[in-house]
Amino acid sequence: MTILLLEDEYPAAERLQRLLLQAVPEAQVLAVLDTVAGALAWLAVHPAPDLILSDIQLADGLSLEIWEQAVVLSPVIFTTAFDAYAIRAFQANSVAYLLKPVKLAELQAAIAKLHATRKAWLNEELSQASPHSSLSIERLLDALPRAYKTRFLVRQGEQLLPLPVAEAAWFLSRNETVTLVAADGRRFVLDYTLEQLEGLLDPARFFRLNRQLIAQLPAVRRLHPHFGGKLLVELHPAPAEEVLVSREKAPALKAWLEG
Structure with missing residues (x-):
């Protein structure tokens, strides 16, 4: 070798x-x-x-x-x-x-x-x-097997803390800033784009719902039918705005949730 x-x-x-x-x-x-x-x-x-x-x-x-x-x-x-x-x-x-x-x-x-x-x-x-x-x-x-990210180094005040990926509920992109929202409601700004996160996160556990949001499986509580074949996704913790999945992406989301 x-x-x-x-x-x-x-x-x-x-x-x-x-x-x-x-x-x-x-x-x-x-x-x-x-x-x-x-x-x-x-x-x-x-x-x-x-x-x-x-x-x-x-x-x-x-x-x-x-x-x-x-x-x-x-x-x-x-x-x-x-x-x-x-x-x-x-x-x-x-x-x-x-x-x-x-x-x-x-x-x-x-x-x-x-x-x-x-x-x-x-x-x-x-x-x-x-x-x-x-x-x-x-x-x-x-x-070759791929290893997925297991933790993020996040800032809390003046400190840097390792946060296990399992504690993340969803990731939101707004105004070119990506925020990690933990299952307990804590929020951390990350130095990543959603595109980078898609390559780092295990697709069996994480799904990109739309252009702004990636969610982890336990955070998805319910799906509600919406106009035009879209789905309204109920997340926990709840985001400030509605989370909609397009009609084109709805079948993939359902398949992901079914495993």
């Missing part, structure tokens, strides 16, 4: 290389890079490695910028000391998010998950492939 390591702290890079050799004895670390610019330059001239192990914060910015600026097909395991920095990580081909200091068992589990996904996908592809067909890397990446 070939691995590209992105880490800007020398002791952490050394420790990760030792852990990698324990987790995957045949692992070959192709390069250790500490900047976004260096990683982009390396990826532009080298074949894609089997795996990228990347810190979120590098010397010149967030490593997530790499996936925003280039097409990177390699799966990635992110490491970070601060979960809040993984804001845009779902746009990358992520296998896992490991908090520092990374533990051997967690690294082994993440690599095992990657191997299991690849094996299942390859077996399916080989069973369906014709003698002249080729395997699609993109389909492998699509099959």
Whole structure:
């Protein structure tokens, strides 16, 4: 297994290389890079490695910028000391998010998950492939499990508090500001758009009702028929304004509620 390591702290890079050799004895670390610019330059001239192990914060910015600026097909395991920095990580081909200091068992589990996904996908592809067909890397990446956000770092006065996603009732966008409303009525302003939240939240638990609002399943109390085939959604806590779902989106909402 070939691995590209992105880490800007020398002791952490050394420790990760030792852990990698324990987790995957045949692992070959192709390069250790500490900047976004260096990683982009390396990826532009080298074949894609089997795996990228990347810190979120590098010397010149967030490593997530790499996936925003280039097409990177390699799966990635992110490491970070601060979960809040993984804001845009779902746009990358992520296998896992490991908090520092990374533990051997967690690294082994993440690599095992990657191997299991690849094996299942390859077996399916080989069973369906014709003698002249080729395997699609993109389909492998699509099959990788996605981790969804589990908490938000919210401001309460002068403090920053971790708020579990399970405590969110709904998210409202007004005047380019997104507010998280908790199940107990507390309100927190978030530095996200609803579009970003759609990629971060588990679609089995969250549904975008309209342009302004995303709700979590327990917050949806009742549906009421409305004019023109629309649905009026009763939420708890109740928003200040009516929440309407379009006629076109109503069937998807009902299917989501039924599970």
